[in-house]
Amino acid sequence: MKFKKICILHLNQIGDLVFSMPFLRALKVKYPEAEIHSVIRPYLQELLEDSPFVNRLLFRKSGIKDILALLREIRKNRYDLLVSLSGSEECLFLTTFSRAGLKVGFTHFVWDFSLDIKEKSEGHPGWYNNGKLLKRLNVEIEKRDYTGLISLPVPEKDLRDLIGDDGFNFQEGFVIISAGTSAGRTIKAWEERKFADLIIVLKKKYNLNPVLVGSKDNKETNDKIIEIIKERGGANKVDTVLNLSGKIGLKDLCYILKQASLFVGVDSGIMHLASSFDIPVVGIFGPTDPFHVGPQNKDSIVVQKEEMKCVPCYLKGCQGRDCMKKLEVNEVLAACEKLPIA
Numbered sequence: 001m002k003f004k005k006i007c008i009l010h011l012n013q014i015g016d017l018v019f020s021m022p023f024l025r026a027l028k029v030k031y032p033e034a035e036i037h038s039v040i041r042p043y044l045q046e047l048l049e050d051s052p053f054v055n056r057l058l059f060r061k062s063g064i065k066d067i068l069a070l071l072r073e074i075r076k077n078r079y080d081l082l083v084s085l086s087g088s089e090e091c092l093f094l095t096t097f098s099r100a101g102l103k104v105g106f107t108h109f110v111w112d113f114s115l116d117i118k119e120k121s122e123g124h125p126g127w128y129n130n131g132k133l134l135k136r137l138n139v140e141i142e143k144r145d146y147t148g149l150i151s152l153p154v155p156e157k158d159l160r161d162l163i164g165d166d167g168f169n170f171q172e173g174f175v176i177i178s179a180g181t182s183a184g185r186t187i188k189a190w191e192e193r194k195f196a197d198l199i200i201v202l203k204k205k206y207n208l209n210p211v212l213v214g215s216k217d218n219k220e221t222n223d224k225i226i227e228i229i230k231e232r233g234g235a236n237k238v239d240t241v242l243n244l245s246g247k248i249g250l251k252d253l254c255y256i257l258k259q260a261s262l263f264v265g266v267d268s269g270i271m272h273l274a275s276s277f278d279i280p281v282v283g284i285f286g287p288t289d290p291f292h293v294g295p296q297n298k299d300s301i302v303v304q305k306e307e308m309k310c311v312p313c314y315l316k317g318c319q320g321r322d323c324m325k326k327l328e329v330n331e332v333l334a335a336c337e338k339l340p341i342a
Contacts, residue, residue: 001102003080006036009060009094009105010044011086014250014269015293016125017044018276020085021149022141023130024053030139037077039070039094046251050151060090067094075099081137085130087112087121104133123312124292145296146276155255162252168209168242173341175199175208176257176274178265179225180218180245188266190284190324192221196228197329198264198336199241206341208261209240213253213270216246262341264332267293275300280339282332286323287313301335303327 006027010017017040027036037056038048048054060070071094074082082100084091092111095103103114106121106129119132127144134141143149155162159170168174179195181188199210212222222243229241248256254273257263263274264282267290275281275295283295285304289312294302304323305311311323 003031003034003102005077005079005081006031006034007039007058007074007077007079007082007098007100008036009039009082009084009086009091010041011088011125012041014044014047015272016085016269017047018146018150018269018272019126019293020130021051021053021146021276022127022143023085023134024051025143025149026134026139026141028053029142034080037079039074044250046249047150047254050153052151053149070094071097083133085125085133104137106133122292123289126292127296128292146272147278147297148276150254150273150276152251152254152258159256159259162255163242163244163248168211168240170256170259173206173208173261174211174242174259175202175206175262175264176260176270177210177212177222177225178214178263178268178270178274179212180214180221181266181268182215182217187287187318187321188268188285188324189221190266190286190327192224193228194327194329194332195225195264196232198332199225199229200232201329201333202262202264202336206261208341209242211242211244211256211260213256214245219243219245221245262336262339264336271295280336280341282335282339284324284327284332286321286327287311287318299339301338303332303335 035055038054039058039060042059079100081102082098084095084105087106087108089111096114102116104117105115107118112118117136121129202208222245226241257274258277260279262280265271266284267288271283275297278297281295281300283302285302290302
């Protein structure tokens, strides 16, 4: 079966989009003449607008009027194939009434009744599940990881111009620290004091200045890390601490990630962006399963208390959070020491 027009409904988060890159690539390799459209949340635009695997972006905004307008656009395009990587009711509603020739996605009773091909999603959304859909479509999988698949144009500015010249020297080695989580996933957080201690040690041992990243909602967490560094006398050892929480867009974040010597952070979309650019990555994991959502580049290490019987718990939550609280600084540092830090 040949498809001339393909539509992909993506999930909402950065990490989920990064995990979909091998899926998009496989479809483009199989159907090089096909026109592929990606339906994404608007804030993810910068990650796909330069992709060689996508011909057009459609935006899924919130609100009934916007959803109905998107549905009209989807129906007008008469796709030969529509794949919903999201099992949400909203995406399956769009799929059901899309008028696509072949509808593919994950089971979600009763909303999956219109799917011609359906697969059960196991664990977290990620490459493992996406790969199952490709197999059902008889699409050969040549590349199973997302490393190197996010395309960026040559930056028009140097790194200091991207953030405003505040004295931070990007020519020296620096470590990206991603400590923040989304509001609904604070169970994945590692203590600020431990991040602060790690930063001080990384500066002393590798002369790495920290760049703290995240959304504007993570600014409080990152500010607290900086405050603890100062309280512990680390300010005398750490020349510059740069807090970029909520200050830059995704594309500028990608430019900075590509130049970093090391990334250390909790399981997050930013971790997967770092991994996609093949820099050394240390992922701090607690309740989530690295089999499904671990970093995918070669120079990456996951630190997790694997002996705990409750891990992974798929973010169902608990009172103790022992999986994160019992992870110590020396364990994360040991992982950093195993990587080729530039």
